Amino acid sequence: MRKKLYNFAFFDEGSKREVRRAILKAVAIPGYQVPFASREMPIARGWGTGGLQITLSLVGRDDVIKVIDQGADESVNAVSIKRLVSGTTGIATTEDTREATIIQSRHRIPEAPLVEGQILVLQVPTPEPLRFVEPSEYATKRLHAEKEYSGAYLALFEEIMKHGHVSTGADHPVTVEDRYVMAPSPIPRFDNPKLNGSRALILLGAGREKKIYAVPPFAKVASLDFEDHPFEVESLVGKRCRVCGATGVYMDEIVDAAAAVYQCNDTSHCDAVLKARRAAFDGEGGAA
Amino acid sequence: MGYIAVRGGAEAIEASIERLKYMRLRKGRILEVAAIEAGMRALIDQVMSEASLYDEAMAAVSIKQAEGSPEEAVFLMRAFRSTLPRSHYSLTLDSRDMRVERRISASFKEIPGGQILGASCDYTHRLIDSVLIDESEEEASQWVADYLSPAEDDRSAVAHEALGAPLSAIDYVRALGLLRDRPIDDGEPRDVTKRALEFPASRSERLQILARGQTGAVTALGYAAIRGYGATLHPTVGELRVGLVSVYVPDPFSTSQHDDAEALGNAYYVGEVRITAVETLVPVSVRRGPDKSEIEFELGFGAVLGQNETKAIAVSLLDQCLETGEKRYATQDEEFVLLHVDSVEATGFISHLKLPHYVSFQSKLDSVRKARGT
Amino acid sequence: MQLDPVHDLQAVFRKILNVMSRPGTVLDLSREAGLLDLELPLNKGLMLVALALLDAETSFALSSGDSYLQSKAISQMTYAKTAVLGEADFIFVPSGADAAKAIAAAKSGTLVDPHLGATIVIEVPSLDEKGVLQLSGPGIESTARFGVGLDHGWLAARGAKNIEFPLGVDLIFVDERLHLCALPRTTLVRQEA
Numbered sequence: 001m002r003k004k005l006y007n008f009a010f011f012d013e014g015s016k017r018e019v020r021r022a023i024l025k026a027v028a029i030p031g032y033q034v035p036f037a038s039r040e041m042p043i044a045r046g047w048g049t050g051g052l053q054i055t056l057s058l059v060g061r062d063d064v065i066k067v068i069d070q071g072a073d074e075s076v077n078a079v080s081i082k083r084l085v086s087g088t089t090g091i092a093t094t095e096d097t098r099e100a101t102i103i104q105s106r107h108r109i110p111e112a113p114l115v116e117g118q119i120l121v122l123q124v125p126t127p128e129p130l131r132f133v134e135p136s137e138y139a140t141k142r143l144h145a146e147k148e149y150s151g152a153y154l155a156l157f158e159e160i161m162k163h164g165h166v167s168t169g170a171d172h173p174v175t176v177e178d179r180y181v182m183a184p185s186p187i188p189r190f191d192n193p194k195l196n197g198s199r200a201l202i203l204l205g206a207g208r209e210k211k212i213y214a215v216p217p218f219a220k221v222a223s224l225d226f227e228d229h230p231f232e233v234e235s236l237v238g239k240r241c242r243v244c245g246a247t248g249v250y251m252d253e254i255v256d257a258a259a260a261v262y263q264c265n266d267t268s269h270c271d272a273v274l275k276a277r278r279a280a281f282d283g284e285g286g287a288a
Numbered sequence: 289m290g291y292i293a294v295r296g297g298a299e300a301i302e303a304s305i306e307r308l309k310y311m312r313l314r315k316g317r318i319l320e321v322a323a324i325e326a327g328m329r330a331l332i333d334q335v336m337s338e339a340s341l342y343d344e345a346m347a348a349v350s351i352k353q354a355e356g357s358p359e360e361a362v363f364l365m366r367a368f369r370s371t372l373p374r375s376h377y378s379l380t381l382d383s384r385d386m387r388v389e390r391r392i393s394a395s396f397k398e399i400p401g402g403q404i405l406g407a408s409c410d411y412t413h414r415l416i417d418s419v420l421i422d423e424s425e426e427e428a429s430q431w432v433a434d435y436l437s438p439a440e441d442d443r444s445a446v447a448h449e450a451l452g453a454p455l456s457a458i459d460y461v462r463a464l465g466l467l468r469d470r471p472i473d474d475g476e477p478r479d480v481t482k483r484a485l486e487f488p489a490s491r492s493e494r495l496q497i498l499a500r501g502q503t504g505a506v507t508a509l510g511y512a513a514i515r516g517y518g519a520t521l522h523p524t525v526g527e528l529r530v531g532l533v534s535v536y537v538p539d540p541f542s543t544s545q546h547d548d549a550e551a552l553g554n555a556y557y558v559g560e561v562r563i564t565a566v567e568t569l570v571p572v573s574v575r576r577g578p579d580k581s582e583i584e585f586e587l588g589f590g591a592v593l594g595q596n597e598t599k600a601i602a603v604s605l606l607d608q609c610l611e612t613g614e615k616r617y618a619t620q621d622e623e624f625v626l627l628h629v630d631s632v633e634a635t636g637f638i639s640h641l642k643l644p645h646y647v648s649f650q651s652k653l654d655s656v657r658k659a660r661g662t
Numbered sequence: 663m664q665l666d667p668v669h670d671l672q673a674v675f676r677k678i679l680n681v682m683s684r685p686g687t688v689l690d691l692s693r694e695a696g697l698l699d700l701e702l703p704l705n706k707g708l709m710l711v712a713l714a715l716l717d718a719e720t721s722f723a724l725s726s727g728d729s730y731l732q733s734k735a736i737s738q739m740t741y742a743k744t745a746v747l748g749e750a751d752f753i754f755v756p757s758g759a760d761a762a763k764a765i766a767a768a769k770s771g772t773l774v775d776p777h778l779g780a781t782i783v784i785e786v787p788s789l790d791e792k793g794v795l796q797l798s799g800p801g802i803e804s805t806a807r808f809g810v811g812l813d814h815g816w817l818a819a820r821g822a823k824n825i826e827f828p829l830g831v832d833l834i835f836v837d838e839r840l841h842l843c844a845l846p847r848t849t850l851v852r853q854e855a
Binding site: 006007010011012013014015018035036037038039040041042044045046047049069070071072074075076077078079080083106107108125135136137138141163164165166167168169170171186187188189190208210232234235250252253265 | 296297298300301363366367369370371372373374375481482483484486488623636637638639640643645648650651652653654658
């Protein structure tokens with residue numbers, strides 16, 4: 001017989017309080033990385049322990065949780081995290097974005113707009129947007145203190161000079177409330193605009209680097225750019241989902257011998273569109 | 289198909305977990321946890337030290353579940369540690385108040401109280417002993433009975449006495465006036481598992497992180513330090529001690545602020561733990577005037593849970609490297625050393641490269657194409 | 663005590679998070695306070711905030727001098743240690759005590775570590791979502807209004823303390839009927855004439 005070794009939501013109340021205190025300060029100082037004494041979790045560092053600690057400190061019996069990785073509910077890592085959360089809490093899980101009260105995600109913001117009453121928890125590998133410019137934590141803390149962000153702009157400028165174009169991929173840095181430059185986590189540039197004026201609270205957790213930060217609802221979030229080289233998202237021109245026919249959402253490029261084909265990256269969004277189209281088709285008295 | 293199916297992720301995970309269990313059971317032999325606890329003392333000590341959780345029984349279960357992988361066993365222990373409420377800190381323990389099992393000094397031929405070799409692999413010849421293949425429990429019990437019988441000379445008696453000798457080798461060097469004068473730091477130590485580390489780190493945080501660091505990582509950096517990539521050329525082990533120390537917890541409602549006699553009088557004994565403590569002497573050149581330098585000794589300290597001698601010595605070397613405040617070598621760079629020696633963090637981040645990264649890869653592809661105008 | 667330390671304190675925390683994320687929102691702690699069926703020398707809402715957020719790793723202060731019983735109650739129930747006003751992580755201001763003084767004395771963090779600014783929990787006569795104070799800033803769609811039923815000396819003290827963002831203090835309000843509200847340092851507060 002397996003002895004019950006674990007508390008509700010896995011870790012002890014003291015650990016939850018530590019995370020909860022950090023979350024509250026993060027909300028009070030948007031975009032600022034609050035240090036916290038990150039606990040080890042049953043999944044590996046680098047696999048979402050920061051997001052997981054936030055989720056487990058938030059969660060109560062009435063919550064409904066959705067977990068995605070690379071936009072997919074069925075990704076092995078998302079499934080693993082979902083099992084851990086529901087296994088240690090008994091709470092309900094869902095794939096429907098609109099049903100969830102807490103959404104934990106690695107590298108995507110869902111296509112369905114989030115509303116008040118939902119909390120988005122993003123998993124962050126490298127919380128420090130200046131890390132590739134300055135390896136020392138001691139130094140980057142002071143750059144943030146002085147609002148000294150020329151290094152970040154210089155890095156973007158150099159890319160433009162070299163390639164004629166900004167060549168960041170995902171994790172394009174943003175400024176929050178005109179004060180802190182923040183790493184939004186490796187979400188595609190396409191998702192950066194969703195951070196601005198969000199109706200839902202957005203929390204970001206880096207377990208290995210031991211930082212929690214936040215974007216309060218309706219906060220002003222702007223991607224770093226220059227007047228003559230404004231921020232651009234990934235191109236969606238000519239991309240149409242081969243499963244549900246949607247356009248204007250972030251796509252996965254599927255490797256195919258003949259030509260490039262595309263499919264909705266947000267799998268539950270794709271399902272929802274497909275369902276709606278089938279319902280409309282049946283409603284119009286389609287196939288007999 | 290690859291790594292993510294539109295459906296089937298949960299089933300794939302179930303199958304993988306079952307396959308893992310099959311690998312552990314397929315040869316038809318089950319390891320008894322009690323057998324691991326009895327016969328794998330060194331691995332248990334390593335796992336407890338890296339997990340920073342002193343629990344031999346739990347360590348044995350973790351080792352069984354991990355099929356012997358120290359990386360996995362430490363991970364299991366640390367995750368378990370995260371669930372344990374921690375309401376108290378013990379009183380300071382002096383590693384000299386130890387029930388000594390082993391005590392040596394490389395700095396002096398003789399030390400007060402004597403050199404006690406104790407149980408160590410150091411004096412064995414590393415020849416694989418085939419007798420161990422067919423060892424029986426009856427033979428083992430008989431050997432132990434013979435070893436403990438009082439008819440022989442008092443081999444076991446000394447190991448169970450408290451040392452009692454007031455002078456350690458370090459005290460002797462200090463009494464000669466050769467130890468670099470440092471003011472006593474009685475500041476409250478900080479616990480990095482309860483309060484996030486910020487730089488510059490305090491010495492207590494450095495020692496804690498090194499003490500719970502991955503043995504291989506700490507050893508490699510200590511090795512680099514003495515090979516030339518550090519400030520500790522020609523260190524000597526002043527004293528290495530392995531033994532049992534008693535742990536006391538103060539009365540939680542006491543108003544006493546310090547580890548004084550009053551606190552000790554009201555304290556509760558909670559048990560004893562085996563630790564390894566090392567003090568290393570490092571000669572340094574100190575300027576005394578425009579043309580004059582003198583040599584003094586700096587002290588490096590390392591203490592770890594369990595009998596983990598190589599690691600404890602390496603910790604004492606890195607302690608000294610990080611105290612110098614210079615940054616000529618990576619072993620003197622606090623951020624470089626302290627942020628990369630943790631087993632769970634290092635193995636976790638490296639293994640995370642196995643996770644799908646196709647969203648950010650797709651985004652980068654888009655940028656590359658734009659830049660090329662394709 | 664009927665209060666479940668896991669589930670009921672989780673509920674209290676979610677309410678605190680909600681009001682801190684959406685300043686001007688007023689929520690209700692009376693269900694959880696009802697479960698705290700103990701004789702206490704201070705407002706049960708204040709004690710619920712303490713139970714949800716304080717422990718041996720944090721320090722607190724009571725803002726008034728003659729508060730030994732209240733201080734002891736918080737210490738014993740949370741294991742948190744007391745500190746002087748200028749160093750405490752949390753400051754509790756029970757009804758009648760001087761909120762402006764507590765705010766003025768509280769620590770506001772440093773530019774490198776602004777999160778060290780104190781959290782001040784203030785008991786007020788009554789919170790309502792229609793008061794004379796107009797709020798704007800993160801967490802608020804355009805503007806919101808609220809009132810606390812307290813003289814506005816505290817407002818001036820807050821303005822002075824929070825003048826150099828990111829330095830500042832964050833406030834949590836609980837009223838006599840156990841309503842809950844919060845003002846993070848980012849909220850701009852304007853007093854209607």
